[in-house]
Each structure stands twice: as structure tokens, then as C-alpha cells.
Amino acid sequence: MKRILTLVRSILVGALVSASSAQACDLCAVYASLEAKEAAKGWSVGIFEQYTHFGTLREEGERVSNPLEQQMNSSITQAFVGYQFSSTFGIQANVPYIRRAFRRAEGGVAETGSESGLGDSVLLARWRPVLHIDGDSLFAVTLLGGIKLPTGSSDRIAEELAETPEAPGEIASGIHGHDLALGSGSTDGLLGVSGFWRYRRAFANASMQYTARSRGDFHYRYADDLNWSFNPGVYLDLSHENTFTAGVALSGEHKGQDDLAGEPTDDTAIDAVYLGPQITYSRGASFYADFAADFPLRQRNSALQEVADYRIRLAITWRP
Numbered sequence: 001m002k003r004i005l006t007l008v009r010s011i012l013v014g015a016l017v018s019a020s021s022a023q024a025c026d027l028c029a030v031y032a033s034l035e036a037k038e039a040a041k042g043w044s045v046g047i048f049e050q051y052t053h054f055g056t057l058r059e060e061g062e063r064v065s066n067p068l069e070q071q072m073n074s075s076i077t078q079a080f081v082g083y084q085f086s087s088t089f090g091i092q093a094n095v096p097y098i099r100r101a102f103r104r105a106e107g108g109v110a111e112t113g114s115e116s117g118l119g120d121s122v123l124l125a126r127w128r129p130v131l132h133i134d135g136d137s138l139f140a141v142t143l144l145g146g147i148k149l150p151t152g153s154s155d156r157i158a159e160e161l162a163e164t165p166e167a168p169g170e171i172a173s174g175i176h177g178h179d180l181a182l183g184s185g186s187t188d189g190l191l192g193v194s195g196f197w198r199y200r201r202a203f204a205n206a207s208m209q210y211t212a213r214s215r216g217d218f219h220y221r222y223a224d225d226l227n228w229s230f231n232p233g234v235y236l237d238l239s240h241e242n243t244f245t246a247g248v249a250l251s252g253e254h255k256g257q258d259d260l261a262g263e264p265t266d267d268t269a270i271d272a273v274y275l276g277p278q279i280t281y282s283r284g285a286s287f288y289a290d291f292a293a294d295f296p297l298r299q300r301n302s303a304l305q306e307v308a309d310y311r312i313r314l315a316i317t318w319r320p
Contacts, residue, residue: 041084044092046317048078054306057174061300068110070174070306072102076119088129094122098152098182104175104306108167119152120183122190137199144192144209152183154217160260161218174306178220178258178268185217201238203245205231223256223268231278241284249278249292257302267303272296274311288317 054072057064075098082092096119103112124146132139159177166172194207211225233247251274258268278292292313299307 041086042319044082044084044317044319046080046315048076048080048313048315050076050078050311050313052311053309054175055309056307057304058299058301058307059304060302064304066174068103068105068171070102070104070110072100072104072175072179072306075099082124088127088131090126092124092126094124095119095151096121100180102175102180105171105173108170115156115180115182117153117182121149121151123147123149124190138197140196142194142196144190144194146190148186148188148190148211150183150185150187150216152181154181154183154185154220156181157185157216157218157220160220160265172304174304176267178222178265179306184213184220184222186214186221188213201235203233203235203247205229219261220258221260222258226254228252233278243280243282245278245280247278248275249294250275251294267301267305269302270305270307271298271300272307273298276310286319288315290315 052074054074055066057066057070076096077099078094078096080092080094082090084090097117098119099114099116101112101114103110105111124144126142126144128140128142130139130141156177159180163176189212190209191212192207192209194205197204206229208226208228210227213222213224215221229249229251231247231249233245235243235245237244252272254271256269257264257266259265273296274294275297276293276295278290280288280290282288290313294308294311294313296308296310301307
């Protein structure tokens with residue numbers, strides 16, 4: 001079938017908002033919209049929502065008790081608009097709105113609060129240099145590059161300047177200013193590559209993305225991120241007008257330690273792997289929907305951090 005659904009996706013993780021250890025797995029902050037049938041020239045608009053629940057304390061990768069029930073619920077709602085100049089090249093702008101509600105230890109007692117507002121915006125460009133179609137098979141490669149702009153508030157990072165060691169016996173916090181900041185104050189670069197393969201009703205997506213960070217407000221620098229994903233699945237419906245797929249989403253991230261004025265922070269590194277179900281639906285070349293849920297298989301973090309229990313993602317793309 002020559003007219004097929006080309007699923008080329010890049011999810012660049014932890015680039016829009018503070019990329020602390022907790023934020024690094026608050027994923028899909030940068031969403032590159034899916035190309036529909038034949039990557040039709042013209043405009044596309046959409047919305048992407050990711051909800052992440054952080055409810056587990058881990059110290060050096062080991063789960064520890066959480067007597068104050070520290071937790072954070074994070075929602076990133078991202079509006080995006082793109083333009084496809086040709087079947088191989090397109091651009092996209094992403095603007096996120098972030099909402100976070102938290103309960104953490106402060107001075108040995110529980111503190112509750114919330115943060116909400118505009119996050120850091122991103123401009124992306126996508127180029128597909130490889131597209132090979134042969135009978136029932138297809139193979140495509142897409143390159144992605146972009147820049148993150150400091151449009152979100154970085155005020156919460158100021159807490160890092162005032163942090164002091166806990167008193168003996170005092171309950172430590174797993175949620176810090178770098179976890180709650182809506183922006184970094186830095187201008188960062190994004191690079192990615194993704195591949196898509198299909199044979200009859202079987203398909204697989206694979207991607208890798210790298211975020212190169214610069215020093216932002218309060219002399220704070222979030223560490224560079226390396227993220228990858230592998231998404232195999234099958235077409236349950238592959239008709240002329242509709243497609244419906246079911247598969248699994250396997251993803252991972254690696255992030256080192258942030259630094260404050262050149263001094264490494266001890267509670268910001270993470271190496272994690274996630275797995276969960278994924279389904280997609282498209283109608284013609286104008287509508288595309290993608291739903292996925294991610295659950296941790298492995299989480300190795302430095303020092304004491306609040307880590308993700310699960311995250312849920314939903315994206316809708318429409319081409320007028």
C-alpha cells in the first residue's frame with residue numbers, strides 16, 4: 001500500500017522546563033507532531049498533555065521511607081503549531097503551560113504549595129533525508145534540531161542559593177527549587193534523530209535526542225540530557241481512511257549532575273528506563289491522536305530524590 005501512515009516522532013525530554021532529576025523524567029516536554037499520510041504540505045496545529053505523578057523517594061537508587069508523604073503532581077499542557085514546506089522539511093513552535101502541586105519537607109515538617117505558568121518555549125525544524133518505499137515495506141529517517149528559549153519563570157531556582165544541610169534527625173526534602181522552576185533562564189540546543197520501519201502490519205519507531213544546556217539564571221546550569229525510545233507495534237486497522245495501532249513504549253534517559261556556579265549538585269543525576277502501552281489513531285491526512293502510559297522499570301538516582309511513579313501522555317494533531 002503506497003498510501004500509508006508515516007509515523008515519524010521525536011520526543012525531546014526535559015528540555016522545556018527545569019531538568020532536575022525529577023524533571024528529567026517529567027517527559028515529553030518537547031513534542032514534535034506526527035506526520036500524517038504523505039506528509040502533506042501546509043499547516044498543522046495540536047495539543048500535547050503529559051501528567052506525571054512523583055510519589056516515591058529514592059536515595060542512591062534505593063527506595064526509602066516517606067513519612068511526610070512527599071509528592072508532586074505535574075501537568076504540562078503544550079500547544080504547538082507547525083508548517084510543512086514539503087514532504088521532507090517542516091518547522092514547529094511549542095508553547096507549554098505548566099501546573100505543579102507539591103507536598104514536601106521543609107524544616108522537618110510538611111509544606112504544600114503549587115506553581116503554574118508559562119514554561120520555556122521551543123522552536124524546532126524537522127528534515128527527513130531518507131524515505132524508502134518498497135511494496136509492503138517502508139523505512140524513513142528524520143533529523144530534528146531546535147532551540148529552547150527562556151520564556152518560563154526561573155524564580156524557584158533561587159531556593160538553591162539558600163539551601164542548608166538538614167539538622168540531625170530532620171526529614172530531608174526530595175523536592176527542591178530546581179524541580180519546581182517553570183523555566184531555566186538558559187537558551188539550550190536540541191538535536192535528535194528518529195527512524196520508522198514498517199512491514200505489512202508490523203512497525204517500529206526508534207529515536208534518540210540530546211539536549212545541550214547552557215548556564216541560566218542564578219548561575220545555575222542544568223545537566224545535558226540524553227534520551228531514547230523504542231516503540232514496536234502492529235496496525236489493527238490499516239484502511240484507506242483510518243489507521244489504528246497498538247504497541248509498547250520503551251524509553252530511557254540519562255542525565256548527569258547540575259551545577260551551581262560551577263559546583264556540582266548532588267541530588268540531580270538520574271538513569272532510568274520506562275515501559276508502557278501505546279495506541280494511536282489517524283483519520284485521513286488531517287487527524288492524528290496518540291496515547292501512552294509509562295511506568296518505571298529502573299531508576300538509579302543520585303542522593304535523595306522524588307521520582308516518577310507513572311506518567312500519562314496524550315497528543316492530538318490536526319491539519320486544516
